[in-house]
Each structure stands twice: as structure tokens, then as C-alpha cells.
Amino acid sequence: xxxxxxxxxxxxxxxxxxxxxxxxxxxxxxxxxxxxxxxxxxxxxxxxxxxxxxxxxxxxxxxxxxxxxxxxxxxxxxxxxxxxxxxxxxxxxxxxxxxxxxxxxxxxxxxxxxxxxxxxxxxxxxxxxxxxxxxxxxxxxxxxxxxxxxxxxxxxxxxxxxxxxxxxxxxxxxxxxxxxxxxxxxxxxxxxxxxxxxxxxxxxxxxxxxxxxxxxxxxxxxxxxxxxxxxxxxxxxxxx
Amino acid sequence: xxxxxxxxxxxxxxxxxxxxxxxxxxxxxxxxxxxxxxxxxxxxxxxxxxxxxxxxxxxxxxxxxxxxxxxxxxxxxxxxxxxxxxxxxxxxxxxxxxxxxxxxxxxxxxxxxxxxxxxxxxxxxxxxxxxxxxxxxxxxxxxxxxxxxxxxxxxxxxxxxxxxxxxxxxxxxxxxxxxxxxx
Numbered sequence: 001x002x003x004x005x006x007x008x009x010x011x012x013x014x015x016x017x018x019x020x021x022x023x024x025x026x027x028x029x030x031x032x033x034x035x036x037x038x039x040x041x042x043x044x045x046x047x048x049x050x051x052x053x054x055x056x057x058x059x060x061x062x063x064x065x066x067x068x069x070x071x072x073x074x075x076x077x078x079x080x081x082x083x084x085x086x087x088x089x090x091x092x093x094x095x096x097x098x099x100x101x102x103x104x105x106x107x108x109x110x111x112x113x114x115x116x117x118x119x120x121x122x123x124x125x126x127x128x129x130x131x132x133x134x135x136x137x138x139x140x141x142x143x144x145x146x147x148x149x150x151x152x153x154x155x156x157x158x159x160x161x162x163x164x165x166x167x168x169x170x171x172x173x174x175x176x177x178x179x180x181x182x183x184x185x186x187x188x189x190x191x192x193x194x195x196x197x198x199x200x201x202x203x204x205x206x207x208x209x210x211x212x213x214x215x216x217x218x219x220x221x222x223x224x225x226x227x228x229x230x231x232x233x234x235x236x237x238x239x240x
Numbered sequence: 241x242x243x244x245x246x247x248x249x250x251x252x253x254x255x256x257x258x259x260x261x262x263x264x265x266x267x268x269x270x271x272x273x274x275x276x277x278x279x280x281x282x283x284x285x286x287x288x289x290x291x292x293x294x295x296x297x298x299x300x301x302x303x304x305x306x307x308x309x310x311x312x313x314x315x316x317x318x319x320x321x322x323x324x325x326x327x328x329x330x331x332x333x334x335x336x337x338x339x340x341x342x343x344x345x346x347x348x349x350x351x352x353x354x355x356x357x358x359x360x361x362x363x364x365x366x367x368x369x370x371x372x373x374x375x376x377x378x379x380x381x382x383x384x385x386x387x388x389x390x391x392x393x394x395x396x397x398x399x400x401x402x403x404x405x406x407x408x409x410x411x412x413x414x415x416x417x418x419x420x421x422x423x
Contacts, residue, residue: 096339097422098329098393104423113420118413119332119389123382126334128342215423224417 003067007051008074012065020060020071021049030226031073032082032111034089034200035148036061037232040157043149046089048082048111083115090120092171094127094143095201101210102202104218105235108146109201110225132177134185137207138196145175145203155195163189175203200235248278249297249408252321253285256310257337257377258303260286261394262328266300268397279408296321298407304330305378306337309371318384323407326380327400329393329422338377345375388413392421 002013007024014023019042024031035046044062051060051073060073072078089095089108097103132140147166152175155163163184167176179186189195196204215221219234228234255263263286269276284293293299299321305311318324329335340348353364380386390403390413399419406413 090333094342095422096329096333096335098336099339100423109422112422113417116414116420118391118415118420119326119379119381119386121381124333124338124379126338126341126376221418 003065005065005067005069005071007071012071014065018065020051020053020063020065020069023065024060024073025230028229029073030229031060032079032115032226033061034107034111034146035150037150037153037198038230039232040150040153040198043153046146046148047085050078050081052078079115083112083117084121086112086115086117087119087121089146090117091122091124092127093125093145094129096143100144100202101205102144104215104221105213106202106220107200107225107231107235110220110231113220114225129174132182132184134183135189135207136185137191138184138189139205139207140177140184141203141205142175143203144201146201147173147175148200150198150200151175151195151204154198155189155193158194161188161193161195163187163193163195198232200232248281250283250295251280251285251298251300252283252293252296252317253287253300254302254313254317255286256301256303256313256331256380257306258328258330258335260302262302262331262392262400263287265392265394265397266327266400269401270397272401276404293317293320297323299324300327301325301331301380302327304334304337304380305374305383307371307373311374311383312371314380314384323387324380324384325388325390325403325407326386327390328395329391331380332389332391334377334379335393338379341376345373390415393423395421 002015004011004013007029012023012027021031021036031049031051033049035043036049042061044059047059049060050057051071053063053069053071097109103109129142149166151164152166155161163178165176165178166173168174177184177187219231225231282288283296284290293316299317301314301317305314326332330337349364353359353362388407390400392399399415402415402419403413
């Protein structure tokens with residue numbers, strides 16, 4: 001038996017135990033998100049999926065749907081806040097799109113485009129974060145990490161390897177690699193690990209595959225992130 | 241719409257720590273330049289070769305801030321322009337020049353003028369006429385108020401045309417899918 005709630009005035013059916021995000025995606029309705037991925041337990045950290053339920057803000061990826069809820073998502077006020085969150089992600093790291101192989105396939109970039117982010121607004125941190133190029137087949141560029149924890153969840157829950165973790169707290173939170181040396185080359189990560197397929201940005205990149213799909217024909221060149229509803233499958237797809 | 245434009249808007253442009261790619265892309269609006277020239281006239285700009293900026297309605301600045309002269313020119317533009325537009329990745333986030341920001345400036349100068357291959361232990365240029373480099377490359381909005389941003393590296397001619405016509409029409413510039421790019 002299914003119940004329903006309304007999302008921006010539209011009736012959304014849901015099954016018991018589904019979150020607002022799950023029900024919305026199943027109904028083909030886009031709610032902006034970066035740390036959510038349908039195959040993993042929600043993390044609720046990026047806050048881009050924030051909606052209002054009865055006027056109160058909550059993360060739609062961690063809030064269970066309930067019958068009769070009145071949910072608002074696509075409002076100017078919420079989209080302004082989402083744009084601000086996205087701007088903060090851009091200034092906290094080093095997101096230099098012209099030099100990034102992920103450009104055009106990047107969920108952060110596509111989400112910023114979709115929200116109409118014309119500049120990052122805030123002062124740039126320009127943090128110093130050396131890359132880890134130790135692994136022969138994988139590049140780990142911490143400059144682009146947005147701490148979504150998808151690689152952490154994939155490595156823990158699917159690969160059962162715990163190669164990645166988030167360390168530190170607050171603004172000092174950062175991605176670490178589970179090896180005494182701290183280098184990716186000294187872990188048992190393997191190329192077909194789920195952890196290497198789920199990065200929404202250009203932090204984890206396959207080497208030797210650069211520009212196999214030219215700029216202009218990439219996932220978000222074809223259509224905007226909102227038109228995919230959930231772009232996880234499209235950006236995780238192995239390229240020819 | 242048939243009212244004749246009696247006074248054209250004055251527009252100044254400059255490239256700071258940029259590569260002139262945004263200016264080149266601007267010229268790619270091609271024959272639309274004639275439409276634009278119905279509405280604007282150019283003051284200081286590489287296109288006119290006028291060296292000093294006068295009172296302007298719109299200033300368009302390409303490139304970020306990598307030295308003291310860049311800051312001086314930017315402040316000059318800000319105080320002379322009613323509306324200031326940052327164009328391109330370098331103006332908006334520092335761009336390619338800002339990729340030096342995680343290195344210390346003395347180390348970079350050492351590397352470039354003393355230790356890198358092919359140089360016979362040259363001197364670090366110190367002519368007083370040369371503007372001093374900044375410790376870190378900065379985007380424009382961190383130093384002066386910027387009214388509008390046109391992202392891209394460079395923004396396409398169509399993106400520039402869309403943003404400029406929006407601004408000239410008094411609208412908030414909006415680049416939809418396909419026009420908004422950071423690369």
C-alpha cells in the first residue's frame with residue numbers, strides 16, 4: 001500500500017520507509033544533490049537537497065516521507081541557499097575547471113551551472129593540497145574533493161576494503177587514504193572497485209583515459225543535471 | 241523601440257593577469273559588433289588603444305590580479321565605471337595564474353630566474369618600473385565590488401553576447417545550459 005505527499009504542489013507516491021529524495025527520484029522529480037547516491041546509505045552532509053517540510057528545512061535524503069507532508073523544493077529562496085552552498089564548495093577547494101579532466105562530467109560543476117552560479121562570490125581559500133599520483137592507474141587530487149564521502153561509503157559498504165575515510169572535523173575535515181604511508185599506491189584498491197567509480201567531481205580519476213570523450217560531448221554537455229533527475233548512473237558509466 | 245539612441249554608453253575594457261583570450265572571444269561576436277556599436281562607444285580598450293580611462297558607463301575586465309599594477313588599473317576602472325563586469329575564469333577565480341598560489345613567490349622567482357634549465361643564473365628583474373608581483377593571485381571581486389560576472393575560459397562569443405545584451409537591456413544576465421561554462 002502506498003501513501004503520498006506533495007512536492008511543490010505535485011502529488012508524490014511513496015512506499016513505507018522511503019525518504020523524500022527516494023520518492024522524488026522514483027517519481028522523476030529532481031532535487032539538487034551532491035552527496036546522495038541511490039546505491040548508498042545517505043550521508044546528509046552536502047545539504048544541497050534541503051527542502052522545507054511544513055515550512056521547516058530538512059535534508060530530503062535523510063528525511064522519511066510521511067503521508068500528507070507538504071514539501072517545497074524548487075523555490076527561489078531554497079535555490080539561492082543551494083547556490084550559496086555551491087559557491088562555498090568552490091572557494092574551499094581548488095576547482096579550476098579548465099585543467100580538470102572531469103569538466104563536463106562533473107556533478108559539482110553541472111549543479112553550479114544549473115543553479116546559475118556566475119561566480120563563487122566569496123574569497124577563495126586557495127588551500128595547499130598536494131595530489132597523490134602514487135598509484136599507477138589512479139590519480140587522487142584532493143584539491144577537488146568536496147567531502148561527499150561516496151568513495152568512503154563505496155569502499156566500506158561495497159568493496160569491503162575501507163581504502164578511504166574522512167578525517168578531522170569542521171573546516172579541517174579532509175579525505176585520507178588507509179595506508180601507513182598515506183599513499184593510494186600502498187592500499188589494496190583495485191581498478192574495478194566501486195570506490196573509484198562514484199566520485200562526483202574530479203578528485204578520483206582514472207589515468208590513461210584522459211579526453212577519451214571530447215569536451216562538448218560529455219554527460220552534462222548533452223543536458224543539464226536537472227534533466228537527468230539522478231545523474232549518478234550517467235557519470236559512473238565506464239567510458240568506451 | 242523606435243526612439244533614437246541619443247547618447248551612446250561608454251565602455252572600457254582591459255586585460256589584467258589574463259591572456260586576451262576573452263577579448264578575442266568578444267571579437268568573435270563578429271557582425272554583431274555593428275549592432276553593439278549602435279548602443280556603445282569604446283573608451284580605454286586594447287581595441288581603441290586609448291591608454292587612460294575616462295568616465296564610463298560599463299567597464300569590462302579580463303584577467304585576475306597578479307601584481308600591483310593590476311590592482312591599480314582595476315581600482316581606476318572601478319572609480320570610473322558605473323557598472324563593472326568581470327569576464328572569464330581568471331577575473332572570476334584567478335584562473336591559470338592562480339595555480340601558482342600554493343607555491344611561495346620567492347621559490348617561484350628562484351626557479352624561473354636561477355635554477356630552471358637553460359638559464360645561466362640570471363638576475364631576478366628588479367627595475368623600479370616593473371610592478372611588484374602579489375604573494376597570491378586574486379580574483380577581482382576580492383578587491384573591488386564587481387557588478388556582473390561572465391564565466392568561461394574564455395566565455396563563448398554567444399555567452400558574451402547574451403550577457404552583454406541582458407545587461408544593456410537592464411536585465412540580470414543569465415546564461416542557460418550550453419552557454420554557462422567554467423572551462
